[in-house]
Amino acid sequence: xxxxxxxxxxxxxxxxxxxxxAYAVTKxxxxxxxxxxxxxxxxxxxxxxxxxxxVSNERMCPLPRQPGTEEDGVAHSEGGTRxxxxxxxxxxxxxxxxxxxxxxxxxxxxxxxxxAAVVTDHDSRVPGRRKFRxxxxxxxxxxxxxxxxxxxxxxxxxxxxxxxxxxxxxxVLHAARxxxxxxxxxxxxxxxxAREAExxxxxxxxxxxxxxxxxxxxxxxxxxxxxxEGPWAQLRHLGVRRAQLLDRVTAARQCMLDLLECAWxxxxxxxxxxxxxxxxxxxxxxxxxxxxxxxxxxxxFTAAVRGELAAVGGKRICQRIVTAIHAAAASPGGIxxxxxxxxxxxGFAHVDWLTALAEVQQVEARMVQILGELHLAHLGRRxxxxxxxxxxxxxxxxxxxxxxxxxxxxxxxxGAACQLARRGRRPLRRGWxxxx
Numbered sequence: 346x347x348x349x350x351x352x353x354x355x356x357x358x359x360x361x362x363x364x365x366x367a368y369a370v371t372k373x374x375x376x377x378x379x380x381x382x383x384x385x386x387x388x389x390x391x392x393x394x395x396x397x398x399x400v401s402n403e404r405m406c407p408l409p410r411q412p413g414t415e416e417d418g419v420a421h422s423e424g425g426t427r428x429x430x431x432x433x434x435x436x437x438x439x440x441x442x443x444x445x446x447x448x449x450x451x452x453x454x455x456x457x458x459x460x461a462a463v464v465t466d467h468d469s470r471v472p473g474r475r476k477f478r479x480x481x482x483x484x485x486x487x488x489x490x491x492x493x494x495x496x497x498x499x500x501x502x503x504x505x506x507x508x509x510x511x512x513x514x515x516x517v518l519h520a521a522r523x524x525x526x527x528x529x530x531x532x533x534x535x536x537x538x539a540r541e542a543e544x545x546x547x548x549x550x551x552x553x554x555x556x557x558x559x560x561x562x563x564x565x566x567x568x569x570x571x572x573x574e575g576p577w578a579q580l581r582h583l584g585v586r587r588a589q590l591l592d593r594v595t596a597a598r599q600c601m602l603d604l605l606e607c608a609w610x611x612x613x614x615x616x617x618x619x620x621x622x623x624x625x626x627x628x629x630x631x632x633x634x635x636x637x638x639x640x641x642x643x644x645x646f647t648a649a650v651r652g653e654l655a656a657v658g659g660k661r662i663c664q665r666i667v668t669a670i671h672a673a674a675a676s677p678g679g680i681x682x683x684x685x686x687x688x689x690x691x692g693f694a695h696v697d698w699l700t701a702l703a704e705v706q707q708v709e710a711r712m713v714q715i716l717g718e719l720h721l722a723h724l725g726r727r728x729x730x731x732x733x734x735x736x737x738x739x740x741x742x743x744x745x746x747x748x749x750x751x752x753x754x755x756x757x758x759x760g761a762a763c764q765l766a767r768r769g770r771r772p773l774r775r776g777w778x779x780x781x
Contacts, residue, residue: 608687
């Protein structure tokens, strides 16, 4: 609150009930001291004469900050206290506590069979470097070799830096934490762009990449790695597994539809969205060959579809779709020369699709179970409620984000904002921005 603001608890003395000019959009709305107040966002403004009392003080708009004053500088970028700037400053302060000037930077270019390590100062000068044959577990030998080099260069100790290559960086992080050494990681894309800016070429060398990593760390263009533990680690890996399965679901579904378009195009018109219909899925399990279905009567085909419906998660068949598929089998169309081969391969893709969908459901059930153990089961229920078409009956991708610790949103409307995905990126970004 500003020092010159009036509040309802301030005694007005002789000025009590004095009529003052005020401006408002409506008689019962917020009062403003000037007609050009920036918070008065309307062209239809009426001037009122209001008695100066506690009620009118409470209705008054807060005075706008005066440009050029100390208060205005604090509120804007001059003082650096905006939320975004404050978060960035806090992040840089945290990084600087790890990347101290009195510590040498041990940058490691990780690989499967050979590790290239360099010891540098904060100006990218290299007092020592060496390659170590073996997996990432050789980090213990690297640290043993780097400590005397850093001490000889006048540093009080070392810190570790690397790219998050596969899962090897976790071995490095575990070894660094075991010795009480700070460690940071650099994004691989930053390293690639910095390599191009180094000599305007894309040439790559192990020692060169390690020096680039050290230079980016000295510039604080790095981040502190997070290694989940316990159930959070399980959720992280289950989320990765689910993302892989969703790729398989999409690939198998698209392959099946492409093959049917050549082998049996008439079956694709038997339902408005054939891949979303459980009856259609069960019918293609019978199998996906029009010649086999054409030899069956409608009653036999209906009974076969009803027997496969439970396997795809259905309860009641749609007789209209069953009849349409049976009729389409009599005149399949498509390429007759390859029809049998294409239909057989489409059947294989159909099986792969249903198998991947079943595995997605198993992974999601396990994720919801772990969330329940963490007393966060409501997050699993909220993620599983809507269906997203692009994942083809798999639950939405917000289940993957459950693999990380959740920071609750403070906005009461943030829960409803998740439904704005099809209204553009801006409202979705506003709704899910974490407020601190």
